[in-house]
Amino acid sequence: MEKGEAKSKKAGGPPPRLCCICNERRPVLKRPKTLQQICRECFYEVFEEEIHQAIVENRLFKSGERVAIGASGGKDSTVLAYVLSELNRRHSYGLDLFLLSIDEGITGYRDDSLETVKRNELQYGLPLQILSYKDLYGWTMDDIVKMIGLKNNCTFCGVFRRQALDRGAALLKVDKLVTGHNADDIAETVLLNILRGDIARLSRCTSITTGEDGPIPRCKPFKYTYEKEIVMYAYFKKLDYFSTECIYSPNAYRGFAREFIKDLERLRPRAILDIIKSGEDFRIATTTKMPEQGTCERCGYISSQKWCKACVLLDGLNRGLPKMGIGRARGGVNGGGDHKKETKAGSTVKSLESKQCGSLDF
Numbered sequence: 001m002e003k004g005e006a007k008s009k010k011a012g013g014p015p016p017r018l019c020c021i022c023n024e025r026r027p028v029l030k031r032p033k034t035l036q037q038i039c040r041e042c043f044y045e046v047f048e049e050e051i052h053q054a055i056v057e058n059r060l061f062k063s064g065e066r067v068a069i070g071a072s073g074g075k076d077s078t079v080l081a082y083v084l085s086e087l088n089r090r091h092s093y094g095l096d097l098f099l100l101s102i103d104e105g106i107t108g109y110r111d112d113s114l115e116t117v118k119r120n121e122l123q124y125g126l127p128l129q130i131l132s133y134k135d136l137y138g139w140t141m142d143d144i145v146k147m148i149g150l151k152n153n154c155t156f157c158g159v160f161r162r163q164a165l166d167r168g169a170a171l172l173k174v175d176k177l178v179t180g181h182n183a184d185d186i187a188e189t190v191l192l193n194i195l196r197g198d199i200a201r202l203s204r205c206t207s208i209t210t211g212e213d214g215p216i217p218r219c220k221p222f223k224y225t226y227e228k229e230i231v232m233y234a235y236f237k238k239l240d241y242f243s244t245e246c247i248y249s250p251n252a253y254r255g256f257a258r259e260f261i262k263d264l265e266r267l268r269p270r271a272i273l274d275i276i277k278s279g280e281d282f283r284i285a286t287t288t289k290m291p292e293q294g295t296c297e298r299c300g301y302i303s304s305q306k307w308c309k310a311c312v313l314l315d316g317l318n319r320g321l322p323k324m325g326i327g328r329a330r331g332g333v334n335g336g337g338d339h340k341k342e343t344k345a346g347s348t349v350k351s352l353e354s355k356q357c358g359s360l361d362f
């Protein structure tokens with residue numbers, strides 16, 4: 001007899017409620033997405049099945065593809081590595097999976113989380129590739145923060161990481177890169193893009209696959225997965241992940257949007273999915289000029305400008321002028337002196353590239 005049963009028999013009360021999915025076992029959690037009381041087994045099943053459906057319905061992969069999992073050692077990418085390996089086996093996706101980690105060079109944070117990824121490599125039997133900012137750019141984030149302080153460091157980190165992941169994916173010769181961005185992250189990015197009037201990013205931030213015209217398509221299998229459920233899944237499955245926040249990430253604006261979404265979720269769990277839906281349904285007016293995609297004249301990476309953002313930031317760092325590439329472009333190679341700048345095609349469009357901190361592009 002289970003503990004709860006004994007208690008209700010003694011008290012003469014009603015029998016304990018059963019899991020509202022299987023109607024057999026006792027519920028152990030209230031599902032954050034639907035508020036259903038369910039048992040652990042049914043939770044695993046709905047959690048994994050929804051991710052499988054997102055993969056199948058959106059045709060994220062083809063059999064035989066090589067797929068890199070952006071692995072930071074945090075909860076999202078750890079759960080992604082675990083679930084994707086499971087689904088790959090269970091549903092015979094036929095994927096060759098790899099872990100790809102970028103070492104930003106943040107002492108006391110990334111070095112520790114990389115130890116977690118190294119353990120995941122053995123636990124899940126997935127080959128791991130690590131690339132560092134130091135090797136790719138000659139700078140660690142520790143060096144950059146020493147030079148520029150805490151205010152704009154997330155801009156450097158986000159821009160460099162995006163390119164580093166592409167370079168790692170090319171090294172591994174993968175067909176796709178998947179990241180652990182979840183529904184909360186996407187809803188938050190929709191809000192931030194609206195608040196910043198960044199129409200170009202707003203139009204692509206809800207896509208489950210992006211960058212199909214770039215070097216490597218990126219997919220977000222957790223597009224509809226709630227962060228709270230990822231944490232619960234990792235907890236119940238006792239997955240080995242690293243849970244410390246980045247020591248250089250003040251991210252006040254993003255943090256505010258995050259808190260706002262959490263408040264909305266408390267009042268109405270569907271709010272997260274509805275914000276994503278709203279982001280998807282925004283239509284860009286045909287009169288809005290979009291940047292034209294080309295390649296960076298310096299490194300060959302995709303860019304709508306003469307130089308890609310990473311090269312502009314790196315040039316600033318190397319010349320001792322780290323603020324050069326930050327904020328709405330002013331001066332420098334990409335700069336136009338005011339809020340407009342020259343594109344390759346010669347047309348002037350509002351700057352759509354820069355942001356204060358964090359990555360609004362996935």
Ligand SMILES: Nc1ncnc2c1ncn2[C@@H]1O[C@H](COP(=O)(O)OP(=O)(O)OP(=O)(O)O)[C@@H](O)[C@H]1O
Nearest residue numbers: 070071072074075076077078100101102179180181
């Ligand atoms: N250093 C890194 N190396 C490889 N992939 C990364 C790295 N940092 C972030 N990513 C990828 O980008 C996703 C979103 O990163 P973000 O920094 O928003 O972290 P997060 O939401 O805390 O995710 P996680 O819990 O996986 O760290 C991660 O889930 C991961 O797939």
